[in-house]
Structures are given as structure tokens and as C-alpha cells.
Amino acid sequence: MRLAAKQAPVRAAAPTRAPRTAQVAAVLMAATMALAPSATAAPCGGPFPDFVREMKREALGRSHDPQLVERFFAGAQRDPEVIRADRRQGVFRLDFIEFSRRVISRYRLDLGRRYGRELDALFGRIERDYGVSRGILLALWALETDFGQVQGDFNTRNALLTLAHDCRRPALFRPHLFAALELFRRGDFDPAGTRGAWAGEIGMVQMLPGDVLEHGVDGDGDGHVRLHSSRADALTSAARLLRGFGWRPGEPWLQEVVVPETLDWSLTGTDKTLSVARWKRMGMRARNGALAADGMRASLLLPMGRKGPAFIAYPNFHVLFEWNGSFVYVTTAAYLATRMEGAPRYDPGTPEPMLTPEEMKLLQTRLRRRGHDVGAIDGILGRKTRAAVQKEQRRLGLPPDAWPTRELLERL
Secondary structure (H helix, E strand, O other): OOOOOOOOOOOOOOOHHHHHHHHHHHHHHOOOOOOOOOOOOOOOOHHHHHHHHHHHHHHHHHHOOHHHHHHHHOOOOOOOOHHHHHOOHHHHHHHHHHHHHOOHHHHHHHHHHHHHHHHHHHHHHHHHHOOHHHHHHHHHHHHHOOOOOOOOEEEEHHHHHHHHHHOOOOHHHHHHHHHHHHHHHOOOOOOOOOOOOOOOEEOOOOEHHHHHHHHHHOOOOOOOOOOOOOHHHHHHHHHHHHHOOOOOOOOEEEEEEEOOOOOOOHHHOOOOEEEEHHHHHHOOOEEEOOOOOOOEEEEEEEOOOOOOEEEEEEEHHHHHOOOOOHHHHHHHHHHHHHHHOOOOOOOOOOOOOOOOOOHHHHHHHHHHOOOOOOOOOOOOOHHHHHHHHHHHHHOOOOOOOOOOOHHHHOOO
């Protein structure tokens, strides 16, 4: 996660909120051609050398060659910096306007549009084969690694081992560890040399090994999937992954809109959809261009409440939460994708300031006491906290736009 330099990518740590752990684990079991895993799964925690030995035994139980297993785990080490990176993740506490302004620079827009022209044939082929717009791919490429320039410097095998050993989310990372072992068997992973993000993602678009194993594409025809060095491999693999998540070819994902002040704010949020026709009848209009077909379902997003920017989110927008679970990251990526394809800068409006992390934690505590599921008390305004805020706003007679204010905090 790199936020200091203006051209550095911001990785909002997709695995920390990944909703598909069980699905990934099941798919990777089959993808790695495993036999039945060892009867007793290696526990998390405990002495790290003991854990590595258990991982080796499990790898052998998956019918991997003993010499291959020894080479894969040779020199394996626990990386304490991975744990520190996992715990800090302060980027989630930024609001949409601050985050988007921080990561969407003129440099990125210009370079993205240039790549869109230079790689026109590649993007054209991807769009024909997978139906994923170049704008989305350029946005993810920009945000994840600054177009491949900053791909991370953590040893990927060690990062996955460390997170599998850590007891916070071991079930998420263990399948990706064995996926990396299978990629090593195929010649597409170097346990000593492959480097990437702290959470185990690798390559220009930062995909986890399991996703590479399941969705990786040899886009340049050299017989390998090289996400670090091949733009064709990386972008085609990203498109296939998005299509696997449910991307709908040829459809939009996000569009800035103007809405009347008299709108029923309780209808807003990612958990509610109405037809475009109904939104039109309530007075919604596109700020630029035209809205999608009347019959399409869509959500109205107010990332900073009714006084801030407003967007209509189509079904493809929701697919992006499979890429990254952060609301702010997904909304920023989706908006950046529209900018890559010519949309103007959004109108920021005059939203009320965001609560401080301490105030947000207090708010979450009070919401939980009222019976709401807000997830962890972490000071992060995620989807669960937004939904709880909206319900309490309705109960208290406040405009239910899901944006927490100090007035709401005091009323609770």
C-alpha cells in the first residue's frame, strides 16, 4: 500500500475483505489437482518452523513431488512487515473525495489514455473476447501498480506463508499458498524471486495466485502467464477474472448524475436497486450524456451523502466488489474508469466533513449497541456501517442518506 508519492499506486488490500474465501478454497482444491488434503489441517500460530513443516506435509498429501516441495519451501521465512502492513491499512479511513483526489492525477489520466491508444489492438481483442471495457482495465492497472511500475517488493511465498500462519484470516491465504506451489510446478512462479504486494498479490494488476491459476491467460502466446512482465497476459487475465465474477459485456458501470433535493434518500445505497425508468421519474438525470436503458436496474450512490457527488451504479459496478471489498476504492476505480473514457471531473458539492476515526469508532459502538451489524469496530465507513447509519437516520427523522454526521453521533 503506497500513498506517499503522487505517482505511487494505492492498493486497498483486496484480500482483507474478500467475500469469496470458501469459494476460492474449493476452486483451488480442484485447480491444484490435489488429492484429499491431510486429515489434520495445520493450526495457525505456534512456532513458525513447525507450521512450515505442516505445510510441507500437506503439500505432499496433495501429491506434489517431494523435491518440488523442498525447493518451494527452501529458505521460507516469516515476514513481520507483512503483519504490520495487514494491521495498519489506514487508507480505508479516507473519504471518497480525499481518496479519489489523492490517487487520480493528471499524470495517471494522461498515461492511461495514451496506453489506451497504444494498446488499442490488445484492448480491442479483450473487449471482443471478454466484454470488459478498456476504461476499467486501465483504471485497475493505474491504481494497483501505476501501470506496472510499482508491483510490490514483498517475497510472495513468504507473505502467503506469514498470513496463513497468522490467525486472523488463515483460511483465506492457505489456498493461495498451494496455488503458488502449483504455479511453481508449471514454471510460472519463483518462490525465491517472485515479489509483489504484502497480501500476496502479484503482477501488473495484482492478482492472488489462486486467481492466476484459475483465470490467468497467456495473452502474448509465449506459453506462460507472466503477470509481472507481459501487459497482454496481465490485462487479459484481469478481464477474464472480472468476467468470471459476473461482468456483463457491453454494459456501463457508473455514471455521475444530478438528483433533486426532494428525493427519498432512503432509496439510496448499494443494497437497493430500481429501474432506470423509475429513477428518471423521480427526477434523476445524467450530468453528462444519457442514462442507460430504462429497464436496467441501478443503485444511487451518495459516497459522501446527499450534499456530495452522486452516481448511478449499474450491475457491473457491483461486480467490482469481488475485486476489492472497499466501497471507497471501488467507487474511485469505477469513476476513474469513466474518466479514462472521456467523462468529466465530478462535481464535489459541499458535503459535511467526515467523522474522525475516533468518532467513527464511537458511532460504530453506539450502532452495535442498538443491534446493528457493523462488522469490526475499526473506524472505517464500510457498507455495513453505512446501512446501519441509514436505518438510524430514518428512525431519528434525519435525511437517510447513509452519511454519518456529528449530529447523528450526538443523537445516538
